[in-house]
Amino acid sequence: DAGVIQSPRHEVTEMGQEVTLRCKPISGHDYLFWYRQTMMRGLELLIYFNNNVPIDDSGMPEDRFSAKMPNASFSTLKIQPSEPRDSAVYFCASSFRDSGADTQYFGPGTRLTVL
Amino acid sequence: AQSVAQPEDQVNVAEGNPLTVKCTYSVSGNPYLFWYVQYPNRGLQFLLKYITGDNLVKGSYGFEAEFNKSQTSFHLKKPSALVSDSALYFCAVRDIWGGATNKLIFGTGTLLAVQP
Numbered sequence: 374d375a376g377v378i379q380s381p382r383h384e385v386t387e388m389g390q391e392v393t394l395r396c397k398p399i400s401g402h403d404y405l406f407w408y409r410q411t412m413m414r415g416l417e418l419l420i421y422f423n424n425n426v427p428i429d430d431s432g433m434p435e436d437r438f439s440a441k442m443p444n445a446s447f448s449t450l451k452i453q454p455s456e457p458r459d460s461a462v463y464f465c466a467s468s469f470r471d472s473g474a475d476t477q478y479f480g481p482g483t484r485l486t487v488l
Numbered sequence: 489a490q491s492v493a494q495p496e497d498q499v500n501v502a503e504g505n506p507l508t509v510k511c512t513y514s515v516s517g518n519p520y521l522f523w524y525v526q527y528p529n530r531g532l533q534f535l536l537k538y539i540t541g542d543n544l545v546k547g548s549y550g551f552e553a554e555f556n557k558s559q560t561s562f563h564l565k566k567p568s569a570l571v572s573d574s575a576l577y578f579c580a581v582r583d584i585w586g587g588a589t590n591k592l593i594f595g596t597g598t599l600l601a602v603q604p
Contacts, residue, residue: 404590406590406591415596416532418592421591429591466532468590470590475582479531480531482529482531
């Protein structure tokens with residue numbers, strides 16, 4: 374299994390531009406999570422999906438952020454317009470509901486720099 | 489609300505010595521507790537979890553964690569530290585509010601530095 378795949382691994386963009394981050398979860402997993410990690414705020418859950426349906430988006434910072442999961446093998450996190458304070462490492466993770474306590478598997482992350 | 493606390497930002501230990509990374513939790517009901525490790529420029533990796541049963545949980549890379557209900561703690565331990573164990577360690581608890589969920593609440597992380 375290739376694990377969770379994220380692309381791009383690094384993204385540098387200018388303020389005001391649209392940024393799209395991509396994630397392919399582990400095959401068969403029915404939960405997908407988007408996190409953001411910064412030195413100041415640590416690891417934050419932005420949104421998560423179950424069976425492609427958004428369950429909790431309370432961590433999405435503002436309307437500039439949106440996430441979609443059109444099918445079980447693909448999700449996107451979009452920032453439009455981007456701002457310098459969005460600079461962070463964005464992680465995607467997936468899990469499968471097993472016996473009750475569920476392990477999340479993380480991708481390698483996308484390091485976003487907004488100039 | 490469910491929460492975990494990692495009281496130490498950094499733990500320093502000499503190679504070969506035992507290590508402990510502390511975590512305390514606050515939950516309603518039975519806790520589902522996790523430890524993850526993050527190596528530089530990598531995503532988080534699962535180390536171990538506690539659901540129920542034996543209070544001593546064994547995980548990857550020789551790590552173990554002890555669940556202590558009376559002290560509401562779930563400390564991560566290893567008998568003999570390696571330089572390669574140097575990384576950022578996160579404690580997490582499963583959030584059960586709002587019904588069945590796979591949402592995890594992570595601590596702030598503890599940086600483990602193992603000196604040769």
